[in-house]
Amino acid sequence: MDRKKVITIFLIVFVNFMGASIVQPVLPLYAGNRFGASPETISLLLASFFAAQFLAAPVLGRISDRRGRLPVLIVSQIGTFISFLILGGAESLTVLFLGRILDGITGGNVIVAQAYLTDIAPRKQRTQALGVVFSAFGLGYILGPAIGGFVSAAFGDRAAFLVAATVSLVTVLITWLMLDESLTPEKRQQRRENKQVKLGLSEVLANSSLLICMLIGFGGQFSIALLTSTIAMYGEHVIFAGQPLDMIHLGNGLMLTGFGFGQIFTQFVLVKPLVKRFGEHRLVVIGAVLRSMSLFSIALIVSPFYVGGFALPLVAIASGIMMPSLQSIATTTVPEEVNGGALGWYQSAASMGIIIGTAMGGRLFASDPALPFIIGGITLALTLFPAITLMRRQGALPAPSMA
Numbered sequence: 001m002d003r004k005k006v007i008t009i010f011l012i013v014f015v016n017f018m019g020a021s022i023v024q025p026v027l028p029l030y031a032g033n034r035f036g037a038s039p040e041t042i043s044l045l046l047a048s049f050f051a052a053q054f055l056a057a058p059v060l061g062r063i064s065d066r067r068g069r070l071p072v073l074i075v076s077q078i079g080t081f082i083s084f085l086i087l088g089g090a091e092s093l094t095v096l097f098l099g100r101i102l103d104g105i106t107g108g109n110v111i112v113a114q115a116y117l118t119d120i121a122p123r124k125q126r127t128q129a130l131g132v133v134f135s136a137f138g139l140g141y142i143l144g145p146a147i148g149g150f151v152s153a154a155f156g157d158r159a160a161f162l163v164a165a166t167v168s169l170v171t172v173l174i175t176w177l178m179l180d181e182s183l184t185p186e187k188r189q190q191r192r193e194n195k196q197v198k199l200g201l202s203e204v205l206a207n208s209s210l211l212i213c214m215l216i217g218f219g220g221q222f223s224i225a226l227l228t229s230t231i232a233m234y235g236e237h238v239i240f241a242g243q244p245l246d247m248i249h250l251g252n253g254l255m256l257t258g259f260g261f262g263q264i265f266t267q268f269v270l271v272k273p274l275v276k277r278f279g280e281h282r283l284v285v286i287g288a289v290l291r292s293m294s295l296f297s298i299a300l301i302v303s304p305f306y307v308g309g310f311a312l313p314l315v316a317i318a319s320g321i322m323m324p325s326l327q328s329i330a331t332t333t334v335p336e337e338v339n340g341g342a343l344g345w346y347q348s349a350a351s352m353g354i355i356i357g358t359a360m361g362g363r364l365f366a367s368d369p370a371l372p373f374i375i376g377g378i379t380l381a382l383t384l385f386p387a388i389t390l391m392r393r394q395g396a397l398p399a400p401s402m403a
Contacts, residue, residue: 005120006132009113010173010179012171013136016077016109019084019167021144021260024153024162025086025252028232030157033245036092039233043362046229049353050096051102054351057111061344062199065337069116070181079106081168088161097197097377111347115340118331119182126331128274130324131267138263138316145260149253149258153246199334200340210342212390213330214349216284219383220291220322221350223376225357227295227315229362230365231256236368239304257310262303271321280325281391287322288387292380299370299377329390 029035031045079102086099114133119130148160204210235252243251258355274283294314297305311391327346334342357376 005182006117006129006178008174009116010132010136012073012077012174012179013110013113013133014140015082015167015171015174017137017140018144018147019080019140019164020177020255021140022089022148022164022167023084024228025145025149025232025256026148026152026160027247028158028229029236029245029249030160031093031096032156035090037093037095039362039366041093041362043229045093045096045100045358046357046361047225049100049104050225050351050354050358052101054348054355055343056105057347057351058341058344059344059349061111061115061340063361064112064115065340068181068183069112069119069340070175070179072112073116073175073322076106076109076112077168077175079103079173080109081172081283083167084161084165084168088158088165090278111326111343112340114327115341116218117183118339118343123332123395127280127324127328128272130327131271131320134320134324135267136268137267138260138320140260141255142260142264145253145256147253152249157249199338199345207333209390209393210330210333210345212386212393213326213333214346215286215386216326216383217323217330217346217350218353219379220288220319220326220353221381222353223291223295223358224315224319224371225354226361226364226376226379227298229358229361230369233362233365234298234369234372235304239307240273240303251304255304256312258308259312259316262313263320265313266317266320270317271324274321275325280329281387282320282379283325284329285384285387285391287318287320287325288380288383290318291322294318295373295377295380299373 011399028042028046032039033040037045060072060076081107083099083103086102087096089194090096090099110133114130117129117132118126147163151160151163204214232252237257239255240248240251278286294311297314298311301307301311330342330346331339360375361372364375
């Protein structure tokens, strides 16, 4: 595995996630306090990103398989930059929705980055390579929410979006200056001309193992969306109830930083020995159990020190061992030539889970602030059934071939 390319992808994803996480603790309160959005409308605003990504991810994955990873990465990153400018300058909820939808349409940069890693990583190192994305996500989460909370408290909520836009522009420059295309011209030409190698809807429906991966991804991301779409409001109304708004911004940002520390610890310390010890299929099961337990605990123990110092890091650790393993398994269910497409379909299912979870989060929160975490825990417990089925069915099977 080319270390230079892996480090470059890490930098790209890290800067991208840091920009996105800068606005995460700010956007719900920005929409509510500045534009009068209700919790239900805020949930729809957050879900609009994933609805757009749901439609765009398989298309972007297929385009990157045939045309190359680099051009798709650059175009999608430019879209993210423009979307942050739109959000920061918005004067109405309609414009906020437009900014979120644009970001979702061009939000395939992470999908393509993952496909890039599958191109350069040997099969046995694929989970570790995909874990690079989660470690970059974690490091971005350590810095991003804290920066967003500090910038909003010091300079106003619009400033966070301008900082995020600047950060996203840096990813364009890193990609353009430091990254080479992972698919040779010959490979791209071969994939365009080979009509037998495709991954359309009919092929996906006929691939039961990929469908199970998509189902688990849907359930896992549905539950995590219930968390991410309501945790800022949970902090405002429950954990930091009665505190000034600037302190709530700062408290939410610092609390979410615990999530980032969990991701970093998992990818740099845990993933490699755990994959070697347990294998990818068992890690999906273990991750689902830990995620479920941690979500239940957030509803039961209301403390910023517990939530930020233990529960959210545990969610991150569980995600860090579960999701890269699941994505790696998904790429083994199809020929190598359509790995990008497989990741696109997987991400589309995961995005649908995020859409529904995010849209439901506000309604559940309005009924009872603890309800999103309880429902999320139950959902993750239910994903154990397909996860165990996948482990038994596909654990010993070789990857598909072109024959």
